[in-house]
Amino acid sequence: MRVLLLYPLFPKSFWSFEEALELLNRKAMFPPLGLITVAALLPQDWEFKLVDRNVRAVTDAEWEWAEMVILSAMIVQKPDLLEQIREAKRRGKRVAVGGPYATALPQEVAEADYLILDEGEMTLPQFVEAIERGDTQGIFRANGEKPDVTQTPIPRYDLLDFNAYDSMSVQFSRGCPFQCEFCDIIVLYGRKPRTKTPQQLLAELDRLYELGWRGGIFMVDDNFIGNKRNVKLLLKELKGWMAERGYPFGFVTEASVDLADDPELMEMMLECNFGTVFLGIETPDEDSLEFTKKFQNTRSPLVEAVQRITKTGLRVMAGFIIGFDGEKPGAGDRIIRFVEQTTIPNPFFSMLQALPDTALWHRLKKEGRLRETQDVNGNQTNLMNFVPTRPIEEITREYIDAFWTLYDPEVYLDRVYRHIMMMGAPRVKSTAQPITFDQIRAGLTLIWRQGIKRKTRWKFWHHFLNVLRHNPRLWIKFVITCAYGEHFMVYREVVRNQLEKQLAEFLAEEQRLQVEPDSSIQSIAS
Known part of the structure; x- marks a missing residue:
C-alpha cells in the first residue's frame, strides 16, 4: 500500500507564529506528531510519504503515486481538511480520516471512505483488517476503550523535513485528571492520565538525536504533570540522559497551575532543561472558575502561583478565556491587570467556544443556547457559538x-x-551549537524592527542591556520572547478586524429579526 499522509493547513492563529517563524526561515512551529505516529502503527511494509501543507503543497507526482490518502486534523484545520478530502476524491483516491476533529464530528467528514476515530492504537488495527478484507469503506471506533500507551511505537520521525520546523514534538501522557466543563481533552482521552515508560520516551529522544535534531522539543501532553509520580520517574531518567549528551534539547510543555505547589517537580524539570510551561489559567475570576469546574485554580492565589513558577526559573505562557456564564462586566480589564501583575509575556486569549461533545456543549444544547448557524473552529477570530449570559x-x-x-x-x-x-x-548549560546564518539574520531583523525602526527602540535597548547586566544567562530567552511579539503585533489587527466585521453582521441580523415580525403583523392586518 502506498500511503500519502496529509496534514491540512492551520489558519492564522495564536499558535501559527508566522512572523516569528519567518525570522528564522522556518515554515511551521511543530510537526504532525499524530500522523507520524499513525505511520509507525500501520504495517511497516507499506510505503509512506508525508506532506505537511503548512510546509509545502502536494505535488501532482505525489497525488499520482498514492493509493491511499490518510488525513488527521484538529477542528481549527477544518476548512483545508474538507478541501483536501474533496481533492483526493476528485483524483480517484481512497481517503481515510482521523484525529480530534473527525472523532468529535464524524458526520462532517462523512465524504471520506474510512473514518478512523478515537485513539489509533485501538482503531488502526481494525482499519488494516478492513483493508486486507477488501472493504471499500468503514467506520472504526474504540467503544470507550483506552489504549495502553506503553505499547505505542516510536513515531516515524524519519518522514519529517527537520529544516521546516522550529521544534520537534514528543508525547509522554494522554488524559487529564480534572473536569473543566469547556475542555475536550477529557472527552477525547479520559480523566485517567496514561503514561509511557521512561525508557520508551528516552528511546524516542534517542531516535531524534540519531537523526540529527538539536534544539526545542514540545512535550505535547495536555497536562504533563497529570500523573506526578510517573513524571518524576521520567525526569530522574531524563536528567542523566540529557547530561550525558550535553543537553541537546530544550523542553516546552503544558501543565496545570498546581505545578507551583511542587518545588521538587519544578526543580527536576529545570535540571532536565525544561524552559517554558504553558498554564491553563482561563480567568482570575474565582466565581467563573468554580462555575466551569476548574477547581484546581481556586486552591491557592493564582498570582502567587504564577510568580512562584517564574521565580523558580520557568518562563510562563498561559491561556485566558472571556465569556463564562455569570461573568461580571469588566472581565477583559481584569485579565489585563492579572497579566500585568504576573508579567506573563504571552497570554493566549480567546472568547469561550463550546467545543463539540464537551460538558459545556451538552449543557448549552439542553438549554437551547447553542447558535447552530455559528461555526465553531477553535480559533480566536470567531464570535461565540452560543448565547452568553x-x-x-x-x-x-x-x-x-x-x-x-x-x-x-x-x-x-x-x-x-x-x-x-x-x-x-537556568540550572544547566546546553552544549554550544554553531550559530547559523538564519539566526544571525533573525537577530539583525529583530534589532532593526524593535531596536531602531519602531518607537520601542529606547525600551528595547534599555531592557536588553539590563538583562545582559543583571540576568545574563537569560538574554537569549529575552530575545526569543521579543521575537514572538512580532506575530502577536500583527495578529491583534487580524483579531480586531475580523471580529468587528462579524459583530457588525451579527448586530445587523439581530436588528433585522426584530423588525421582520412587526412587518409581518402589519401586512396581515392590512
Missing part, C-alpha cells in the same frame, strides 16, 4: 480591547522584560 457585543468589545492592549508593542516589551528579570537562572 451577558450581551455578546459587550463581551466581544472587551475581548478586542484587551487583546489590543496586551499586545501593544511597548506594553509587550515591558512585560517581557519584567518577566525575564523575575525568572530564576
Whole structure:
C-alpha cells in the first residue's frame, strides 16, 4: 500500500507564529506528531510519504503515486481538511480520516471512505483488517476503550523535513485528571492520565538525536504533570540522559497551575532543561472558575502561583478565556491587570467556544443556547457559538480591547522584560551549537524592527542591556520572547478586524429579526 499522509493547513492563529517563524526561515512551529505516529502503527511494509501543507503543497507526482490518502486534523484545520478530502476524491483516491476533529464530528467528514476515530492504537488495527478484507469503506471506533500507551511505537520521525520546523514534538501522557466543563481533552482521552515508560520516551529522544535534531522539543501532553509520580520517574531518567549528551534539547510543555505547589517537580524539570510551561489559567475570576469546574485554580492565589513558577526559573505562557456564564462586566480589564501583575509575556486569549461533545456543549444544547448557524473552529477570530449570559457585543468589545492592549508593542516589551528579570537562572548549560546564518539574520531583523525602526527602540535597548547586566544567562530567552511579539503585533489587527466585521453582521441580523415580525403583523392586518 502506498500511503500519502496529509496534514491540512492551520489558519492564522495564536499558535501559527508566522512572523516569528519567518525570522528564522522556518515554515511551521511543530510537526504532525499524530500522523507520524499513525505511520509507525500501520504495517511497516507499506510505503509512506508525508506532506505537511503548512510546509509545502502536494505535488501532482505525489497525488499520482498514492493509493491511499490518510488525513488527521484538529477542528481549527477544518476548512483545508474538507478541501483536501474533496481533492483526493476528485483524483480517484481512497481517503481515510482521523484525529480530534473527525472523532468529535464524524458526520462532517462523512465524504471520506474510512473514518478512523478515537485513539489509533485501538482503531488502526481494525482499519488494516478492513483493508486486507477488501472493504471499500468503514467506520472504526474504540467503544470507550483506552489504549495502553506503553505499547505505542516510536513515531516515524524519519518522514519529517527537520529544516521546516522550529521544534520537534514528543508525547509522554494522554488524559487529564480534572473536569473543566469547556475542555475536550477529557472527552477525547479520559480523566485517567496514561503514561509511557521512561525508557520508551528516552528511546524516542534517542531516535531524534540519531537523526540529527538539536534544539526545542514540545512535550505535547495536555497536562504533563497529570500523573506526578510517573513524571518524576521520567525526569530522574531524563536528567542523566540529557547530561550525558550535553543537553541537546530544550523542553516546552503544558501543565496545570498546581505545578507551583511542587518545588521538587519544578526543580527536576529545570535540571532536565525544561524552559517554558504553558498554564491553563482561563480567568482570575474565582466565581467563573468554580462555575466551569476548574477547581484546581481556586486552591491557592493564582498570582502567587504564577510568580512562584517564574521565580523558580520557568518562563510562563498561559491561556485566558472571556465569556463564562455569570461573568461580571469588566472581565477583559481584569485579565489585563492579572497579566500585568504576573508579567506573563504571552497570554493566549480567546472568547469561550463550546467545543463539540464537551460538558459545556451538552449543557448549552439542553438549554437551547447553542447558535447552530455559528461555526465553531477553535480559533480566536470567531464570535461565540452560543448565547452568553451577558450581551455578546459587550463581551466581544472587551475581548478586542484587551487583546489590543496586551499586545501593544511597548506594553509587550515591558512585560517581557519584567518577566525575564523575575525568572530564576537556568540550572544547566546546553552544549554550544554553531550559530547559523538564519539566526544571525533573525537577530539583525529583530534589532532593526524593535531596536531602531519602531518607537520601542529606547525600551528595547534599555531592557536588553539590563538583562545582559543583571540576568545574563537569560538574554537569549529575552530575545526569543521579543521575537514572538512580532506575530502577536500583527495578529491583534487580524483579531480586531475580523471580529468587528462579524459583530457588525451579527448586530445587523439581530436588528433585522426584530423588525421582520412587526412587518409581518402589519401586512396581515392590512
